[in-house]
Amino acid sequence: MSNLSFSHQEIKAFRSATPGVRQVVHFNNAGAALMPEVVGNKVIEYIQHELNYGGYETAAKYSSEIDTVYSALAKYLNCTPSEIAIMENATVAWGQAYQSIPLEPGDTILTSISEYASNYIPFLQLKKRLGVAVKAIPNDDHGQIDVTALSEMIHDRVKLIAITHVPTNGGLVNPAAKVGAIAREHDIWYLLDACQSVGQMPLNVEELGCDFLSATSRKYLRGPRGVGFLYVSQDKVSQIEPAVLDLQGAEWKTKEIYTARKDARKFENWESNLAGVVGLAKAVEYMLELGVERIWARIQHLADYLRSELVKIPGLEVHDLGEVKCGIVSFTSSTKVQPLKAQLHEAGFNVSIIQPSYTLLDMQARDLGKMIRASVHYYNTVEEIDRFVDFLRKI
Ligand SMILES: Cc1ncc(COP(=O)(O)O)c(C=O)c1O
Structure with missing residues (x-):
């Protein structure tokens, strides 16, 4: 365990201080993250x-x-x-x-x-x-x-x-x-x-x-x-x-x-x-x-893991750019974005949809249509990512 890692105990503690994780797998942190209980x-x-x-x-x-x-x-x-x-x-x-x-x-x-x-x-x-x-x-x-x-x-x-x-x-x-x-x-x-x-x-x-x-x-x-x-x-x-x-x-x-x-x-x-x-x-x-360096290290670790698993799914394409990548993971799939988001929501996974007009210059330059954005935070887990990827693989 590096000194930037959170211990199992710490992960358990900040998850139990986040009531939302008991209801949903929240991968919409770039939309609005789940508040800690003390904040709410x-x-x-x-x-x-x-x-x-x-x-x-x-x-x-x-x-x-x-x-x-x-x-x-x-x-x-x-x-x-x-x-x-x-x-x-x-x-x-x-x-x-x-x-x-x-x-x-x-x-x-x-x-x-x-x-x-x-x-x-x-x-x-x-x-x-x-x-x-x-x-x-x-x-x-x-x-x-x-x-x-x-x-x-x-x-x-x-x-x-x-x-x-x-x-x-x-x-x-x-x-x-x-x-x-x-x-x-x-x-x-x-x-x-x-x-x-x-x-x-x-x-x-x-x-x-x-x-x-x-x-x-x-x-x-x-x-x-x-x-x-x-x-x-x-x-x-x-x-x-x-x-x-x-x-x-x-x-x-x-x-x-x-x-x-x-x-x-x-x-x-x-x-x-x-x-x-x-x-x-x-x-x-x-x-x-909690420590911002540790938060950043865990976010990057989780997002890298998510990307590495998503690219293994046939028909699914990850579109993140940059030398340094953060917790936001955007992808397209052979399934249409809107019904896919609805299916994910039904199964308890929160994600959002990126419209081309949100970042028009970039989306036009890359000839991209609507994408799914799955954005992870430090309170998410590898196990949540595995469930998400399994679900996507099945559908
Ligand atoms: C990159 C970026 N800048 C600005 C904004 C606008 O933020 P707000 O909705 O708080 O005005 C957003 C919102 O999604 C954003 O993604």
């Missing part, structure tokens, strides 16, 4: 308190617990609590970030081939409204961002590099730190979508070299839905303003004057889902207690 209970406890004592009064009582979300996320990402802003979800975080960057007609945004629809569509809007150019960085032979090609695409009108770390449609982990080194070298704004990498792997914003990192709670962090966050580097925060500032982000001083906060929280809205926030805080603390 915290959300319920918070809402119960609101029910009895009122929303504002509950927020006051829980204020120090609400604050732990900033310190816990900062510990995970190697930044300061003042560099974290709580958002509704990753899409809002991404939007808040790119809209704050002063772009002008003729500027260029560089993004990735495997970009998520909700990241790319707003750039097409910017192209239409503002006249910016939007270019996708080509992939290398591993199917990940080609950093040499990226270097060659840099010119003085490139104002933003905005890419996804782990795309929605497969196991690829893009070389985000190498992209960050290029962005820093040329002093270009760098926005990293870490929506699907947070909670799976160690993340260090210093090493990644990003100015912004956007993410959600419900996926590999195992937090509740309806909450996410944005990291904004302290070095850059004073140079930008969110597209919309409210009284959380700024103070109204006189008839004509407001002053914006000096930290990342100027990107927040005053109103937020605080039950979700305390749940997210718990989820991050829970993950840090």
Whole structure:
């Protein structure tokens, strides 16, 4: 057993702390992972308190617990609590970030081939409204961002590099730190979508070299839905303003004057889902207690095993790209995707379907239709994978 492995006892413990594993084999962790019991209970406890004592009064009582979300996320990402802003979800975080960057007609945004629809569509809007150019960085032979090609695409009108770390449609982990080194070298704004990498792997914003990192709670962090966050580097925060500032982000001083906060929280809205926030805080603390390196090692081990078993099934094709692969496994089979998912669901296996339009550039480039996405987490087991593979083999 390597020092990154969890013991049988530990596996038993975190599985028994996850009520969902007693109902289903959950391979939809890239959709929304199963919450640990402590996380779900915290959300319920918070809402119960609101029910009895009122929303504002509950927020006051829980204020120090609400604050732990900033310190816990900062510990995970190697930044300061003042560099974290709580958002509704990753899409809002991404939007808040790119809209704050002063772009002008003729500027260029560089993004990735495997970009998520909700990241790319707003750039097409910017192209239409503002006249910016939007270019996708080509992939290398591993199917990940080609950093040499990226270097060659840099010119003085490139104002933003905005890419996804782990795309929605497969196991690829893009070389985000190498992209960050290029962005820093040329002093270009760098926005990293870490929506699907947070909670799976160690993340260090210093090493990644990003100015912004956007993410959600419900996926590999195992937090509740309806909450996410944005990291904004302290070095850059004073140079930008969110597209919309409210009284959380700024103070109204006189008839004509407001002053914006000096930290990342100027990107927040005053109103937020605080039950979700305390749940997210718990989820991050829970993950840090288990150890992110160990979580990452187990996820990779389980996903590698799943891929190695799936490729043995005739008619089934695995489509994951990249030199480094994560817990997301995408595949097609000779059976149609929709009925296959329904059959799996019936048999107690949760997976999701990837539509080509979610990551259009990549899916068109690879001529792929709908795929099944089976995304594993550390609380899954080899035995669950064996049952899943057996079931697929039989049908
Ligand atoms: C890569 C990627 N980025 C962003 C998002 C959007 O996240 P959210 O639904 O929290 O806004 C998703 C959601 O699936 C995603 O897969």
